[in-house]
Amino acid sequence: MTYENAIEAADYIRSRFNRQIETAVVLGSGLGAFGDELGNAVRIPYESIPHFARSTVEGHAGQLVLGEIGGVKVAVQQGRFHYYEGYEMPQVVFPIRVFGLLGAKNVILTNAAGSLRTSFKPGSLVLIRDHINMMGVNALRGPNDDRFGPRFPDMTAVYDRSLQSIAYEEANNIAAERGIAKFLYRGVYCALSGPTYETPSEIKVFRMLGADLVGMSTVPEAVAARHFGMRVLGISCVTNLGAGLSGGIIHHEEVMETGARVAEIFKDLLRRTIRRISES
Numbered sequence: 001m002t003y004e005n006a007i008e009a010a011d012y013i014r015s016r017f018n019r020q021i022e023t024a025v026v027l028g029s030g031l032g033a034f035g036d037e038l039g040n041a042v043r044i045p046y047e048s049i050p051h052f053a054r055s056t057v058e059g060h061a062g063q064l065v066l067g068e069i070g071g072v073k074v075a076v077q078q079g080r081f082h083y084y085e086g087y088e089m090p091q092v093v094f095p096i097r098v099f100g101l102l103g104a105k106n107v108i109l110t111n112a113a114g115s116l117r118t119s120f121k122p123g124s125l126v127l128i129r130d131h132i133n134m135m136g137v138n139a140l141r142g143p144n145d146d147r148f149g150p151r152f153p154d155m156t157a158v159y160d161r162s163l164q165s166i167a168y169e170e171a172n173n174i175a176a177e178r179g180i181a182k183f184l185y186r187g188v189y190c191a192l193s194g195p196t197y198e199t200p201s202e203i204k205v206f207r208m209l210g211a212d213l214v215g216m217s218t219v220p221e222a223v224a225a226r227h228f229g230m231r232v233l234g235i236s237c238v239t240n241l242g243a244g245l246s247g248g249i250i251h252h253e254e255v256m257e258t259g260a261r262v263a264e265i266f267k268d269l270l271r272r273t274i275r276r277i278s279e280s
């Protein structure tokens, strides 16, 4: 996955949608519906894009949608590539680099996550304020191409503070307008390689380490986006309590169902946030 590969993919996408992308969005498990919200949309299946991998997980459509939200040009990844699917990290983060080459200034990473706090109930949304990488591998391992970014990128503020403030304000506006309770929190996301969910003992360890959420994605993409110099916003949809915290077991269907349940609010939050951040 060289720089030249990424240029080829970007050139192909430009041949189908020749407008400057402002914000890219990666949709997590069960959250794909936002891809249908774009105006003047062009849909490109991953298999037609040079060097893109394929999405193998149920709940991930496997296409790029390019279009507009309130006049803002966006690229939406309906389906991401996970490390647990067997892809190498350069494949997992390849779309992020292509978004960078397409001119995207902001990347919004969304995911389904397990909660380590009983106050973050299934259906809550959580702004990621920092992460802990427990995947056992770093997305930037290997030779560095300086055209993507520096060898030793700083990770002091991976998740942009001003984007978080905008999303937080918009969530409060949505709650007030709809007359619903607060649904957006802030937390630390701990990334594991998966594909197993965690054991109850592992969940205890991650809680002690300061994590509020667990999941199997997002961190590689956040690292690659910061490496490239893009602003990053991370939003988790809590689909279940971490293993051992609820008394039940965790299954993928539950993860998908919770995503569908919060779809309306989630789409509203994304729409408003995308519009506001293009002004910031």
Ligand code: HPA
Residues within 6 Å of the ligand: 112, 113, 114, 115, 197, 198, 214, 215, 216, 239, 240, 241, 242, 243, 250, 255
């Ligand atoms: N653990 C890891 N990843 C997840 C979970 C979980 O409990 N729920 C959704 N994605």
